[in-house]
Structures are given as structure tokens and as C-alpha cells.
Amino acid sequence: MRRWFAALLIALLPILASAAEPASTSILLVPDRVWTADGDASHVGWVVLVRDGRISAVGPAASVKVPTDAQRIELPGTTLTPGLIDLHSHVLLHPYNETSWNDQVLKEAVPYRVLEAANHARDTLMAGFTALRDLGTEGAGYADVSIRKAIDDGTIIGPRLFIATRAIVATGSYGPGPRGFRDDIDLPTGAQEVSGVDNVIAAVREQAGHGADWIKVYTDYRWGPGGVSQTTFTAAELKALVDAAHVSGRPVSAHASTDAGMRMAIDAGIDSIEHGYGGSVDTFKRMHDRGVAYIPTLTAVESTETYFNHYVPGQSQPTPKMLESQQAFRRAREAGVRIGNGSDVGVFRHGDNARELLWMAKLGMPAPQVLHAATDVAARVLHQESNFGRIAPGLRADLVAFQGDPASDIAATIHPVLVMKDGRVYRRP
Numbered sequence: 429m430r431r432w433f434a435a436l437l438i439a440l441l442p443i444l445a446s447a448a449e450p451a452s453t454s455i456l457l458v459p460d461r462v463w464t465a466d467g468d469a470s471h472v473g474w475v476v477l478v479r480d481g482r483i484s485a486v487g488p489a490a491s492v493k494v495p496t497d498a499q500r501i502e503l504p505g506t507t508l509t510p511g512l513i514d515l516h517s518h519v520l521l522h523p524y525n526e527t528s529w530n531d532q533v534l535k536e537a538v539p540y541r542v543l544e545a546a547n548h549a550r551d552t553l554m555a556g557f558t559a560l561r562d563l564g565t566e567g568a569g570y571a572d573v574s575i576r577k578a579i580d581d582g583t584i585i586g587p588r589l590f591i592a593t594r595a596i597v598a599t600g601s602y603g604p605g606p607r608g609f610r611d612d613i614d615l616p617t618g619a620q621e622v623s624g625v626d627n628v629i630a631a632v633r634e635q636a637g638h639g640a641d642w643i644k645v646y647t648d649y650r651w652g653p654g655g656v657s658q659t660t661f662t663a664a665e666l667k668a669l670v671d672a673a674h675v676s677g678r679p680v681s682a683h684a685s686t687d688a689g690m691r692m693a694i695d696a697g698i699d700s701i702e703h704g705y706g707g708s709v710d711t712f713k714r715m716h717d718r719g720v721a722y723i724p725t726l727t728a729v730e731s732t733e734t735y736f737n738h739y740v741p742g743q744s745q746p747t748p749k750m751l752e753s754q755q756a757f758r759r760a761r762e763a764g765v766r767i768g769n770g771s772d773v774g775v776f777r778h779g780d781n782a783r784e785l786l787w788m789a790k791l792g793m794p795a796p797q798v799l800h801a802a803t804d805v806a807a808r809v810l811h812q813e814s815n816f817g818r819i820a821p822g823l824r825a826d827l828v829a830f831q832g833d834p835a836s837d838i839a840a841t842i843h844p845v846l847v848m849k850d851g852r853v854y855r856r857p
């Protein structure tokens with residue numbers, strides 16, 4: 429059986445290898461415009477030269493010295509931008525209207541979920557998203573460590589992954605169960621359950637040791653009396669978690685939907701807040717003052733309201749939950765909070781990540797700001813600004829070309845015509 433599998437792999441190798449072109453030669457990309465992320469406007473008539481996986485030059489065509497053996501890729505009608513970044517994904521989940529979250533965690537075997545994740549990673553990259561911060565495997569243990577490795581070594585294709593592994597929740601606060609299930613069965617958990625300062629610290633170190641790039645913690649969840657959203661950890665537990673993570677060189681992301689959960693997260697020193705739907709004006713001001721990034725995940729709300737609350741996109745009035753998330757987004761903008769693009773994709777279809785960009789624009793964020801949120805700003809949230817997020821000499825060649833100009837119409841981000849990661853072309857006209 430094993431020999432048969434090895435034979436199949438060898439047979440597939442040429443196919444896998446041809447999925448991406450070699451990065452060793454120089455490539456000259458010739459779009460109509462280049463949006464570098466250094467300003468707001470696109471530059472007409474600029475070109476980008478890529479060599480050995482990095483951007484080696486960018487500027488007006490006449491100013492770029494092109495090696496004679498460079499491969500030239502014409503991209504008429506397009507704008508070249510840095511590869512897009514989604515700061516909140518779950519490659520091990522698929523849309524809840526296909527399979528509920530409970531059923532995914534309880535009934536889908538981890539190997540099956542990993543195979544699906546490989547497809548999700550490919551769809552994401554092909555959609556022009558060259559980096560993801562993947563915030564928790566939702567019951568699939570440390571599977572994201574292997575997915576990241578498989579992408580890095582070229583076994584599968586996908587975006588750069590920055591992973592949170594299992595994520596950390598307070599005992600009894602997350603799912604599936606114990607609420608809603610009989611009390612004499614052992615359920616798998618959607619994240620690592622801990623109680624007490626020592627156990628919280630141990631969980632951070634375990635996850636760090638297994639390969640987490642970030643620590644993800646839930647500072648509130650729907651576990652209050654009657655299932656209302658309520659805070660989870662004590663301030664002492666949260667402080668210990670953040671300290672242990674920061675000592676190890678890892679930032680912390682907090683799931684927080686309530687104002688109280690956000691407050692506790694901010695006061696504990698976390699680095700980014702996910703969702704934040706119930707955030708007050710004061711709390712967003714505090715985020716601004718403390719330099720905490722905000723990840724709005726507007727598309728997750730639209731999706732769950734569509735699946736479970738009769739919302740019909742393009743027809744219904746926004747539901748109360750959608751209005752709450754939109755109010756949070758506006759408050760964050762008014763307070764000047766650093767907003768990074770993050771969609772919670774996995775709740776909805778992988779590869780549809782650009783929906784979040786359209787939402788931000790629809791709620792009044794100018795198109796160039798939306799692009800910044802998904803490129804240089806997101807790279808700064810990841811502490812990767814010296815590696816990617818802009819089009820500048822020396823940075824990794826993570827680049828996308830879109831038909832039209834996304835800096836004037838963000839809807840252009842739905843249709844990438846060229847996708848390059850690390851100087852390799854994965855999609856071309």
C-alpha cells in the first residue's frame with residue numbers, strides 16, 4: 429500500500445513541479461500601473477523587475493535596467509499591487525452552511541480536514557492572497573504546523589502562513605460542549621482549555637514549542653448564563669498569558685466581541701483584537717492609545733447572518749448584528765485605530781477573502797486605505813514589514829495584478845490575473 433502511494437507521488441511530481449515556474453531567472457512585469465503601498469495613488473507606466481525571489485527594481489519603465497535574459501510578462505489593463513494579506517483565517521474550516529462548526533469539529537477526521545485545507549490554501553493563493561494569519565485549528569490540534577511546512581517546502585501551494593496552532597480558551601467556555609451535550613461523554617475541544625495562571629503559562633509554552641507564530645486567546649465567548657457573551661479569563665490569567673507569549677517573542681491575538689472582553693484584552697497588553705463588535709467609543713480610543721490593531725471580520729457576520737438569520741445579501745436590510753459590527757468599524761476609524769484586513773474566512777469560502785475589502789470600502793473607507801489595510805498595514809501587524817507588504821527593492825516578490833485599478837475601485841480585487849509569491853508565478857494571464 430505504501431509502495432503504491434510512493435509510486436503515485438513520483439508520478440505526480442512533474443505535475444506538482446510545473447505548478448510554479450522557477451524563481452531563478454529575472455522577470456520583468458509590465459502592467460499599466462503599479463500601486464506600491466508607499467502612497468495612495470497608482471503609478472502609470474511603471475514596471476517591476478523581480479530577481480531570485482525578490483523585487484530588484486520598481487519605477488518608470490525607462491528608469492529600470494533590465495537584464496537581457498529577463499522574461500517579460502505583459503499585463504495590459506492591469507494594476508500591480510503587493511500580494512494581499514488576510515489577518516484572520518481558518519484554513520481548517522469550511523463554510524458553516526456546508527457543515528456546522530460543531531459537526532466539523534466532532535465528525536470530520538483531522539486527515540480529511542488537512543486534505544481540505546490544502547485545497548483552501550491553493551484557492552487562497554490563486555485569489556491573490558499571499559499571506560495569512562491563521563488563527564486557530566478549531567479542534568485539529570497542531571495540523572497547521574504541517575500545513576505551513578508543506579507550503580514552505582513546496583509540497584502544496586498556498587500563501588505564507590502565520591499560525592496560532594490550537595488557540596487558548598478558559599475551561600468550559602468554548603465548544604463543542606459541555607453545554608448542549610450529555611455530561612458523561614468526552615468531547616474533543618475546539619481549542620486548548622486551561623484554568624489558572626500556571627496552566628495558562630504552560631499552554632502558551634506548549635503551543636510556542638510546537639511552532640505557533642502567534643498566541644490566540646478568547647477573552648470572551650457565548651458562555652454566560654443563557655448563552656450570552658461573557659468574559660472568560662481573570663485579569664491575572666490574561667496578564668500571565670500575554671507575558672509568557674511576549675517573553676517567547678510571540679504576539680497575542682484576542683478574540684473579543686464584548687466591550688468588557690476588549691477592555692480586559694487591552695489592559696493585559698495583547699497586540700490585536702478580533703471582531704470587537706461591541707466596542708465602545710472609549711474602548712476604541714484606548715486601542716488607539718495603546719497601539720492595539722483592530723481586525724473587523726465584517727464578512728463573518730454577514731455570512732453567519734445569511735446562514736442562520738435569513739439575511740439575503742443585496743436584498744435584506746442589515747440585521748442588528750451586522751449594524752453592530754458596522755458601528756464598531758466606524759468607531760475604530762474615528763478613533764484612528766490601526767485597522768488590518770481580516771475576514772475570518774473559513775466561515776465563508778476560501779478564495780473569497782476579497783469580500784472583506786469590499787465591505788470596508790462599502791462602509792466608507794477609501795479604496796487606497798482598504799488596500800493599505802491588506803498590504804503594508806497588515807505586514808506591520810505581522811512584524812513582517814521588512815519582508816513583504818510593499819513593492820520596494822529588497823522585499824520578497826509577493827505580487828498580484830488586477831484588471832483595472834483597485835486604488836480607485838476596490839472591486840477590482842475580486843479578479844486577479846497574475847499571482848506571484850516569492851518570485852514564482854502561480855497565476856498568469
Ligand SMILES: [Zn+2]
Nearest residue numbers: 516518563772
Ligand atoms: Zn476566527
